[in-house]
Amino acid sequence: MNDTAAPLIDVQGLEAWYGKRRILHDVDFRVEAGEIRVIMGGSGSGKSTLLRHLLGLHRPARGSIRLFGTDIVRAGPRELQQLRRRLGVSFQGGALLTSMTVGENVALPLREHHAELSENQIRIMSRMKLEVVNLGGFHDLMPSQLSGGMVKRAALARAIVMDPQLLFFDEPSAGLDPVVSAELDELILRLRDALRMTIVVVTHELESAFKIADTITVLDQGAVLMTDTVDAVRRSDNERIQDLLNRRPREVVVDTDAYLRRLTEEEA
């Protein structure tokens, strides 16, 4: 596979709709190997929708999505299976299975994808990842016994248990206290450096974004406003970006006709 030359993620002309509402339009998004890319934007900017498309959870209305050079919209089940071995995802809510211990949750991807591993190997590899996220010794607990921050860290341990080349991290700092949140930022940087991961983080936390990102993609109302380095984004004179950076509320533009249609039409 030609991993080094082509971008790890290559999205072109992506368009997405929920019903009659266009959520993403004409989104181009490329991430190079070894990069930490932050997708930033306010609520409803389309960042979660973009993430769900990157993970293959939604089919795009238009456009192409390539991961490691593979078109994920057209790939067969076998190709997708191969691809999944190289991906890790840490969902915002953790998505741990409540009927399993923390240790079993973390070991799950190894059991699913690597039948050749012995029990001892699986135990060491999964518990090591719990150590990495500062949850050493917590493998016997049930998810319900963990705090919100611990659930998030356990989910991260599961996401990195197979040493993925590409890690997606949805809202790492949401709902965490500042210390845990800063620790996670630090960890993201170390994961990239030590395990050579390419990492895509979706966040609306500016401080965290500026600390970890090599490059930032700013989404606004379903379109990419800008993709550039942290400094360039900070210096941008784009009004919407400055609104985001300075937490200014945005002006809502009212189109009278469209507004009336939304309120009155049966099929709206």
Place this chain on the structure above:
Amino acid sequence: MNDLTTEPHGNLLLIRLSGEVDLSWSGRVRDAIIEALERQSVGVDLSAVSYIDSSGIAALVEGLQTARDGERRFVLVATSPAVLAVLELARLDRVFTLVPDLAGLAAPEAG
């Protein structure tokens, strides 16, 4: 190039690894370490390892576990920065005995 060679060094067997130690051959690394520890103490030279994944680290942990059970020495020699970064990530640099070079290997174990 991924490679594994062995040579005797005093009363230890020195296992030299090179290249990228990953899931594709970490099982072989594990077997070589465990087998050697059945007979003698082992040093693993990691100076030429450019990348190691969790399965490779797991092989080293199994080595340490086996060495302790058999009361042998198990030492990591000349750990490359790439390997050290992964060990530090899980704080395993404080669990293994690390020596900077072969001279350190000959010295009696501290502690």
